[in-house]
Amino acid sequence: MGFSLGEQLDITQVMGLKDRLQVELEQSDSLLIDGSEVSRVDAPGLQLLLTAKFLCQNQSITWKWEGASTELVGAAKTLGLVESLGLDNFTE
Numbered sequence: 001m002g003f004s005l006g007e008q009l010d011i012t013q014v015m016g017l018k019d020r021l022q023v024e025l026e027q028s029d030s031l032l033i034d035g036s037e038v039s040r041v042d043a044p045g046l047q048l049l050l051t052a053k054f055l056c057q058n059q060s061i062t063w064k065w066e067g068a069s070t071e072l073v074g075a076a077k078t079l080g081l082v083e084s085l086g087l088d089n090f091t092e
């Protein structure tokens with residue numbers, strides 16, 4: 001089972017998600033992200049994911065997507081972050 005982003009990946013959820021991600025990164029050498037339920041996403045949410053992905057790269061922690069909703073991929077595409085976030089496999 002992956003690390004679920006839930007339905008909202010927006011500014012209202014960023015601090016709680018940041019804390020959860022931090023704990024996960026301290027306890028594991030790999031991170032399986034499930035973004036399949038995301039129905040609302042904004043720039044701060046994507047910024048948090050990008051920061052977490054860079055932290056994983058710097059700490060040699062494997063980052064892999066289990067799933068990504070069309071809303072998540074669409075928002076990443078709008079901001080030019082599909083490749084940076086590793087969402088290439090979920091684009092049409």
